Every structure is written in structure tokens, then in C-alpha cells.
Amino acid sequence: MAIWHRCLVWVLGWATLAAAACGETIEVASATMGVTGYNAGQAIGTDQFLGWRFELTTGLLVSEVGGHMVAAPDGGVFAAIVRLDALDALPPGFPFADSEVLATAAMTPPVPSDEVFVDLQALLVPGSYALVFGSGLYEGGMTKTGTNAAMVQAGSQDLLEGVSTDSFIAWIGAEQRWRSGIASPTHGMRFVVRGAEVASLADFELDGDVDGGDLSVWGAGFGKTPDAVLTDGDADSDGSVTGSDFLEWQRAFAEAAAPTGAAVPEPVAWVLAAVAALLVASMHALRSSQTAE
Structure with a gap:
């Protein structure tokens, strides 16, 4: 007997559900998509990673991640999904504990800015996570020192319900620590996780x-x-x-x-x-x- 008694993945706290329907792609996002064509934003590179914290109350089989970003010349980034102890927690490690990094992928953002996605496979059980973009680690040899890309911050990108400046985090290489509250309350950054609901982890x-x-x-x-x-x-x-x-x-x-x-x-x-x-x-x-x- 079917147990798909819900067609929506309800996302709590610092995340929201942008769109969902049974049998369709579910999108969990931090902000609406805004105007494209930017050439600057919050820096992503070997010295600074940017992330967004979110929480799920049901399983999600992730198929791709992305956001609104722009690449620096010859730049590329990694995308990583990291497990967190709680929604207000920071990733463990310097910068990561390998055991908490669930999946990674390499991607090359466009120039000028646009929404871009990369295939990334991960099964997320109910809990807290961070989607992080950075350079110098994982696949693709994206090791060019300095800034490799940027997350666009635009007034046309409204933070979705429940998302605040504290939803966003950054690894500051010079300080060797994670920080929160690094985003503007009026100019949102768009991080996106897409996949399919897993209504039961026994399916x-x-x-x-x-x-x-x-x-x-x-x-x-x-x-x-x-x-x-x-x-x-x-x-x-x-x-x-x-x-x-x-x-x-x-x-x-x-x-x-x-x-x-x-x-x-x-x-x-x-x-x-x-x-x-x-x-x-x-x-x-x-x-x-x-x-x-």
C-alpha cells in the first residue's frame, strides 16, 4: 500500500520550499531568482567559502545544486553538501570534517552572472545541512589561488520565508574559522538544492x-x-x-x-x-x- 501521503517537503527554519509536487522536482532555495548579468558579488575562492544552512523534515534524494553566481577569469568552484549538528551550527573541522561532507561536485559558473546547476547525488535524511561553494578542494583541480567566482547579491532576490542573514555562513581562510551573518538583509543570495522527496527511508x-x-x-x-x-x-x-x-x-x-x-x-x-x-x-x-x- 502506498505511503506517499504527502506531496510536499516541508522545510523549517532558515530554508523554504520554493516548489514541489509528487513525482516532480523539489526545489529548496534561499531566495528568489533575480536579474542576471552581474559581474560581481560575494567572493568565492580558496580563501573564502560561502554556504547556506537549511533543514529538512523528510528525506530528499538530491539530483543537483546551484545558484545565481558569476565566475572570475579561469575560475571554477566546488559544491559540497555538509551535515550539521543543528540548524544554527557551523560545519565541523578546518574547514570540513571529511565524515560530514556527504557529496561534492565541480562546476564552472558563467560570465556574466546567471543561474547555474551541477549534478550532485546525495540522499539527505531529515536533519540540518549546509550547501557550500568554494575553491581549492575536491574534484576538478579548481585550485587557482584567490577569487574564482562570486555569489550574486541583488535587491531583486528576495529572501524566502524563514531565511535571514544568519542563514548564510562563510569560511574565512585568513582567520581559519567559520562565521555566520555574512549576507545583506535586503540583497539576497540564491542557493538552490533540487531533488525528489523520499517519503519513507524504507522505500x-x-x-x-x-x-x-x-x-x-x-x-x-x-x-x-x-x-x-x-x-x-x-x-x-x-x-x-x-x-x-x-x-x-x-x-x-x-x-x-x-x-x-x-x-x-x-x-x-x-x-x-x-x-x-x-x-x-x-x-x-x-x-x-x-x-x-
Whole structure:
């Protein structure tokens, strides 16, 4: 039974949902898109990274990130999604703790300014994050010293509901620290994250419901570590497919199968556990026979 009971991803605090519909791309953004054609803005380079903090209350399968920016001559930047401890927290590390950097990509902004995007794949579970642009790290060899691009700040770009100057952060290389409150309250910077809602982290098939097919995915992926992802059966995003991921599937399956507000009968849990045990045993037996051959 389908559990896509919501068509919108509700974003709290210093972020807002610009547009969303079931089956369509969801856009989480900091500001409206303004007039293009600028040649300057807040500097992005090896000495200064710029970021925007946002929070999600449901899963998001990210497909691309971007914003309104302009490149310096021969300039390029990296984009990174970083996990935060809380919405008002700063990225850990100097400048990052590798374990908290979930995905990166290299991109080359246009000249003059325009909205630009780069493909970036990441599964974000409910929580707090920062989208950061900078230079000198990660893919693409974007290491030209100094300023490589800029985020456009324009009066035509209105901060969206819940977004404030404290939503934006900067890594200041000369000070070796992160700072917040670096944006103008009247001239917004547009950061954008796009992707598809994952209504349940037990939907391993990403087909919009939680059913036996998702249990089969979990069984096939059981034991995979340390690089497991949602489509392997990793519901809690810890990089491994374990019994805790089965429990998440069991909970979501029971919620979908039971009438609203009704308690799930205890025998259901026993049946699900038995099915899971048989599935894992059969998978292990199949792998053993293949190894023997």
C-alpha cells in the first residue's frame, strides 16, 4: 500500500520550499531568482567559502545544486553538501570534517552572472545541512589561488520565508574559522538544492511505497558495509545494511498496512521477522553455493 501521503517537503527554519509536487522536482532555495548579468558579488575562492544552512523534515534524494553566481577569469568552484549538528551550527573541522561532507561536485559558473546547476547525488535524511561553494578542494583541480567566482547579491532576490542573514555562513581562510551573518538583509543570495522527496527511508526501491519488494532489496543487501546506500537497504544512512534497517522497513510496512490510528497486531511482527530471517538465510545460501562453484 502506498505511503506517499504527502506531496510536499516541508522545510523549517532558515530554508523554504520554493516548489514541489509528487513525482516532480523539489526545489529548496534561499531566495528568489533575480536579474542576471552581474559581474560581481560575494567572493568565492580558496580563501573564502560561502554556504547556506537549511533543514529538512523528510528525506530528499538530491539530483543537483546551484545558484545565481558569476565566475572570475579561469575560475571554477566546488559544491559540497555538509551535515550539521543543528540548524544554527557551523560545519565541523578546518574547514570540513571529511565524515560530514556527504557529496561534492565541480562546476564552472558563467560570465556574466546567471543561474547555474551541477549534478550532485546525495540522499539527505531529515536533519540540518549546509550547501557550500568554494575553491581549492575536491574534484576538478579548481585550485587557482584567490577569487574564482562570486555569489550574486541583488535587491531583486528576495529572501524566502524563514531565511535571514544568519542563514548564510562563510569560511574565512585568513582567520581559519567559520562565521555566520555574512549576507545583506535586503540583497539576497540564491542557493538552490533540487531533488525528489523520499517519503519513507524504507522505500529502498524508490517507487513510492513500502512493500515486499523493498524487503527483497534489504535481504539482497544484508551485510553490505561500509558503502551501502538507501537502494541497498540502508535506511538509517550509516553505510551498512543491518537488522536496524529491517526494523525501519517493518515499522513503515506496518504503518502502511494498518488503518490510520490502529495498533499493529503483534503477530504481524512475528510474521515479518520470520520472512526476513528466511530471506536472509536464502541469500546467504545462494552466495555460498555461488562461491563453491
